[in-house]
Amino acid sequence: MAIVLTTRNSCSHPMPLLSWTSGYFAELRQQQAIYRALQIIGGHVGLPILLLFSIFSKTAQRDLTFLNFCFTWIFSSTAFSVGLYRLGPASLFFGVPLPFIHSDQECLNQAALVSGSQAMTDTAMCALIVQLWFDFRTAIHGPHSLRQIRWTRATLLAAPYVALLAFSLPALSAFSSLELVRPHCFYG
Secondary structure, three states, X not given: OOOEEEEEOOOOOEEEEEEOOOHHHHHHHHHHHHHHHHHHHHHHHHHHHHHHHHHHOOOOOOOHHHHHHHHHHHHHHHHHOHHHHHHOHHHOOOOOOHHHXXXXXXXXXXXXXXXXXXXXXXXXXXXXXXXXXXXXXXXXXXXOOHHHHHHHHHHHHHHHHHHHHHHHHHHHHHHHXXXXXXXXXXXX
């Protein structure tokens, strides 16, 4: 079954633009399959293993900002892969046109999660960089007060989740007012 996108020409006959069997969409499906595989290998397998080893290791130093960074990337890869959980693993490599099988509400939720998770992972990365800067500064100039360290650490750990809410909730309300929600479901 080929899904054909059509437009009207001057004679009012449907004129095919692109179909799911054309070269463009075949390449797009191949890229989506590679992207999904990278999401699963990195965010669903690799980072959770790294996170578990970091948490349960008796000798490894556990920086909470780094663990938070790993967790936000796991969350982000999950947000991009919501459709896979509904369709099952067979949809990973077989050319299932995901944008046409999501419901509108699933589409809106995933689009809002993706919008928020991008801001969340970027904020977690910035928090990790700031934490490393503080660590270098402490190594050179000596430690600051314990109260300041706790306040800074709490702010760096909470900032990604504030960014998630700050970007997801407005995106959800903005996307719900749109009539065309299907293009946001290419995350798969």
